[in-house]
Amino acid sequence: MSQYERKEEAIRRILEGATPAVPPELLDDAVRRGSRALRRRTAARRAFWTLLFVAAVVFVVWASVARPWVEPPTDTTPPLTRW
Template identity: 45%
Template sequence: MTRSDREEAEVRQLLDTPHPVVPADLAPRALARGTRLRHRRRTVRRLLWLTLLAAVIVLAVWASVTEPWSPPPMRTTPPLEGG
């Protein structure tokens, strides 16, 4: 008996046995769980977007206040020339 024949026989045996009883409230429970998961994922997604937006705003405010692109002030005065 080949492997595919053996697997087919196992599947046929499983299908020939009586099917398990499905709870009557399975669909409403699944719907409620799916709704909860969808709301939780939406809330997490919104929190992540708000965190990202807050980080961008903080970075923009910090950059506008400290101006990291400008050269630092000189600590010594330049030498006098031509005097």
């Protein structure tokens, strides 16, 4: 019998055996942790979308004020020399 067959045999014995009793408080802990994780995930998602919306509004306001697509006016003129 090879090592692989011995491991497979041990795993079969474990799986075919009686299932252990689960403590009753385990369900309550799992539900509490799951609901806490769900609340955190929901809060993080809301914060992300809120920040994304605020960033979009700030960008639109900046773009409407600064108008980066317009060429800036020239502030300097060529030097005048005597003829």
